[in-house]
Amino acid sequence: MAEAGGTLAAYRALLRAQARAQTAYRTSFAIDVLGNVGATVFDVVTVLVLYGVTRELGGFTLRETLVMVGLTAFAFATADLLVGNIERLPRYVRTGLLDAVLLRPLGALPQLLLMDLPLRKVSRGLFGLAVWVAALAGAGIEWTPSRVVLAVVAPLAGVVFFGSVFVATATVSFFWVESGELANSVTYGGRDFTSYPVTVFEGWFRAAFAYGLGFAFVSYQPALALLGRADPLGLPAWAGWAAPGVALVALAGATAAWRVGVRHYRSTGS
Amino acid sequence: MGSVTATVASPTDSNVILWFRTFWSISRSGFRRYATYRQATLAGVVTNTVFGFLRCYVLLAVAGDAGEAAGYDRAQLVTFVWAGQGLLAVVLLWGWTDLADRIRTGDIAGDLLRPVHPVTSYLATDLGRAGYAVLARMLPPLLVGPLFFDVHLPARWPTVPLFVASVVLAVVLCFACRFLVNATAYWLQDVRGPMILWMLGSGVLAGLYFPLRFLPEGLQQVLWIGTPFPGLMQTPLDVLVERESTAVALELVTLQAGWVVLLLAACRLVQRRAERRLVVQGG
Numbered sequence: 196m197a198e199a200g201g202t203l204a205a206y207r208a209l210l211r212a213q214a215r216a217q218t219a220y221r222t223s224f225a226i227d228v229l230g231n232v233g234a235t236v237f238d239v240v241t242v243l244v245l246y247g248v249t250r251e252l253g254g255f256t257l258r259e260t261l262v263m264v265g266l267t268a269f270a271f272a273t274a275d276l277l278v279g280n281i282e283r284l285p286r287y288v289r290t291g292l293l294d295a296v297l298l299r300p301l302g303a304l305p306q307l308l309l310m311d312l313p314l315r316k317v318s319r320g321l322f323g324l325a326v327w328v329a330a331l332a333g334a335g336i337e338w339t340p341s342r343v344v345l346a347v348v349a350p351l352a353g354v355v356f357f358g359s360v361f362v363a364t365a366t367v368s369f370f371w372v373e374s375g376e377l378a379n380s381v382t383y384g385g386r387d388f389t390s391y392p393v394t395v396f397e398g399w400f401r402a403a404f405a406y407g408l409g410f411a412f413v414s415y416q417p418a419l420a421l422l423g424r425a426d427p428l429g430l431p432a433w434a435g436w437a438a439p440g441v442a443l444v445a446l447a448g449a450t451a452a453w454r455v456g457v458r459h460y461r462s463t464g465s
Numbered sequence: 466m467g468s469v470t471a472t473v474a475s476p477t478d479s480n481v482i483l484w485f486r487t488f489w490s491i492s493r494s495g496f497r498r499y500a501t502y503r504q505a506t507l508a509g510v511v512t513n514t515v516f517g518f519l520r521c522y523v524l525l526a527v528a529g530d531a532g533e534a535a536g537y538d539r540a541q542l543v544t545f546v547w548a549g550q551g552l553l554a555v556v557l558l559w560g561w562t563d564l565a566d567r568i569r570t571g572d573i574a575g576d577l578l579r580p581v582h583p584v585t586s587y588l589a590t591d592l593g594r595a596g597y598a599v600l601a602r603m604l605p606p607l608l609v610g611p612l613f614f615d616v617h618l619p620a621r622w623p624t625v626p627l628f629v630a631s632v633v634l635a636v637v638l639c640f641a642c643r644f645l646v647n648a649t650a651y652w653l654q655d656v657r658g659p660m661i662l663w664m665l666g667s668g669v670l671a672g673l674y675f676p677l678r679f680l681p682e683g684l685q686q687v688l689w690i691g692t693p694f695p696g697l698m699q700t701p702l703d704v705l706v707e708r709e710s711t712a713v714a715l716e717l718v719t720l721q722a723g724w725v726v727l728l729l730a731a732c733r734l735v736q737r738r739a740e741r742r743l744v745v746q747g748g
Contacts, residue, residue, distance in 0.1 A: 223657060230661030237665065241674045248534050248679045249527045373504035380515035387519045395526040400518045 205301055209309040217314050227315035235268055235319045239326055242390065253394035258334045259422055260392060263414040265330035267389040269323030270353025270413065276316040278308055278358045282378055285368040294462050303457060304362070324350075336421055345435065349417035352442035353389075356413050359442070359449035360385055366449075366456035381408070389414040394427055412441040487581060488589045495593025500601075510605045513550040517606050521546040521614060524675075535678040540617035541706040545676060547610030548705055551603035552698055555595050555632065556639035558667050563587075564647035565656040577740065584732045588640055595636040623711050624704065627718060631701035634721045638696045641728035642667070648732070651739035672699030678708070689720065693728060696721035 218224050242264050246257040287293045287307065296306050331346060364378035371377075385408065388396070393405045393415045405411035412434070419426055420435025524542040528534040537545065564587060567573045576583050610616055619625055642663070649659045668674060670688060677685055677699045689695050700721050704714045 220655075223655060226658035226661060230658070230665060233661075233665045237669050237674070240669070244675050244679050245523070245527050247681075249529055251529065252523075252526045371504070373502075374508050376505075376512045377508035380512040384512075384515045384519060387516070387523075391523055391526070396519075396522045400522070 202301060206305060206309055209306070210312060213309065213312050214314060224315060228318045231313075231315050232318040232322050235272055235322050238268060238386075238390065239264055253392040254427060255392040255394070258330075259418070259424075261326070261330040262334050262418040262421060263392065264390050265323065265327035266350055266353055266414040266418065267386060269320065269327045269350050271357050271386045271389075272316065272319035272323040273350075273354045274357035274361060276313065276320050277354070278361045279316070279382075280311045280313060281307060281361050281365040282382070283311065284365040285372055285374065288368055288372055288460070291462065293460065297457075297460075304453060331421070334422060337423060342421055345417060345420055345438075349414075349421075349438050352417075352438040353413045355442040356409070356438075356445050357382070357385070359445035360408075363445075363449040363452045366452045369456035369460050385410050385413075409441045409445060412438050488585065491581070491586055491589035492593035492596070495590035496597045497593075498590075499594045499597045506601045509554060509602060513554065513602065513606050514609050517547050517550040517610060518613075520550075521610070525614075527679075535676060536708055537676065537678070537706065538617070540615050541708065542676075543610060543614040544617040544706045545702050547606045547614075547616070548603075549673060549698060549702055551606040552632065552635070552701060553673060554602035555598040556635050556697055557591075557594070557598070557643070558639065558671065558673070558697065559664055561643045562647065562656070562660070564644060565650040565660075568647070568650040569654055573743070577743075582733070582736075584644065584729070584736055587644060588637065588729075591640045592636065599632075617706050619705065619707060621707060621711055624707055624714070627711070627714055628701060628705045631704045631718050631721060634718065634725050635697055635701050638693055638721065638725050638728060641725065641732050642693060642697070644732045645728070645735060648735050648739060651735075651743060667694060667697060670694035671697040672702065676702075678703075689717075693724040696724050 242260060243257075245252065246260070250256070252260055281304075284293075284307070287296070293303075293307075296303050296310075299306065327350060336342065360382055361378075364381050367374050367378060385404070388404045388410050393401060393411050396404065405415070411430075416426070416430065416435045417438050418435075420432065425432070426434065521543055524534070524546060525539060528537070528539050528542055532539050534542065564573075567576065573583075576586065579586065581589075619628070646659050646663045647656060650656045653659070670677070670692060671694050677688060677695055680688070700717050703709060703717065707714075709717065
């Protein structure tokens with residue numbers, strides 16, 4: 196018991212130090228907060244601009260698509276806040292900082308996340324939440340108790356899913372230090388993919404991202420279930436409820452990948 | 466104390482051939498420097514390709530059954546996306562902090578001691594980098610796109626030379642923008658704020674997320690005439706997909722050239738002002 200308390204206190208100290216350090220330069224912090232929310236704002240604006248040119252995307256109206264956009268914006272921004280900084284892993288491997296982390300009597304992953312928790316990204320998560328709530332209000336959903344539950348569970352499942360994607364793709368750098376922006380194609384690429392109805396995409400590309408990697412279950416299927424629409428691609432209605440299950444599978448996969456990665460890790464000796 | 470600045474006219478000013486030779490050799494070293502990052506190049510190409518598919522499908526969905534959106538047909542949209550993914554790495558919209566880093570660490574002092582103006586030498590390096598990027602980053606998406614989609618190929622002969630000129634201008638224009646953003650480090654030390662604003666503005670306003678033609682007419686005119694952003698990507702891409710007549714395309718490229726001249730002059734002015742107040746720290 197005492198040991199668990201000590202571990203928690205250590206994590207809390209790491210988090211407090213981060214918060215103090217990041218808010219030390221107030222103007223910088225304020226600009227960072229604004230800049231970060233700006234990126235998510237532009238993601239939403241992009242969808243609005245596209246709907247300025249067309250009435251339907253892949254058979255879905257703006258109001259319907261905004262449900263997916265809101266869900267993605269909240270889930271991605273929150274996952275990015277909590278674990279997004281793991282994408283710096285290649286640098287930690289190259290500079291040898293990971294050695295120091297592994298030597299300490301705390302979990303390596305929580306340490307890495309807390310050592311650099313980007314508090315400025317809180318603004319994005321809040322904006323994402325606002326878009327999600329506004330989209331739900333504007334989509335004309337017929338609310339039932341089960342849909343209310345889904346409206347709460349789906350974003351949380353999305354956070355777990357995107358978080359798992361961040362960790363899983365970062366472990367690539369244990370094997371390939373120079374993998375650079377490769378992880379972006381699945382993390383940020385996944386975000387772009389889940390911001391639109393899956394029907395927009397075609398062929399093997401759709402199959403790979405939607406079902407191979409499971410991105411269809413982050414926002415598209417839950418949105419269909421909330422809107423009460425049948426899937427034009429033929430998946431049954433309960434697929435919208437598969438989101439938490441898929442998120443847990445992704446979590447298990449990411450955990451396994453991380454374990455294998457850490458075990459495979461050889462220090463650069465620096 | 467006497468000041469050492471690179472803006473003092475050098476005594477061998479008249480020797481144009483020597484100037485070109487220096488510029489050329491700096492460019493070549495820029496090319497070689499970036500050619501060493503082979504694994505990062507491969508990772509970048511894969512990422513550009515994935516985003517090529519994503520954006521391509523989205524814009525094709527916008528065109529929908531009508532097969533047309535804001536004056537682009539399906540094949541033009543495909544070319545717009547895939548050429549854009551390649552161009553992104555050639556103009557290097559994001560990720561260049563060389564100058565800001567050197568100002569912060571004080572290494573900039575070394576640049577000021579050289580007999581080449583800093584704007585000139587950084588531009589030469591950047592053109593070398595862009596030359597490598599054309600081969601390693603622009604060609605792959607241009608080759609992958611046609612494998613999976615029907616692309617628009619230029620039908621008029623002036624399109625190709627005009628596109629090449631527009632790409633060169635876009636590289637120089639983007640360099641000038643990045644130089645100015647980086648140069649704020651002379652005054653601010655920490656350039657994160659300006660850098661974030663640049664990243665936000667340039668992506669949307671250059672036409673990377675969606676063609677700027679999707680915006681309302683009035684806003685387009687403000688962007689084209691009032692800001693350099695469309696010249697970074699939208700102009701060369703519009704030239705390539707032949708959205709406009711050759712005459713209009715020529716006008717757009719001329720407008721782009723005007724912005725290049727203006728911003729390069731601004732770079733030199735900013736550099737001169739900065740050198741007057743620069744205090745290099747450290748020993």
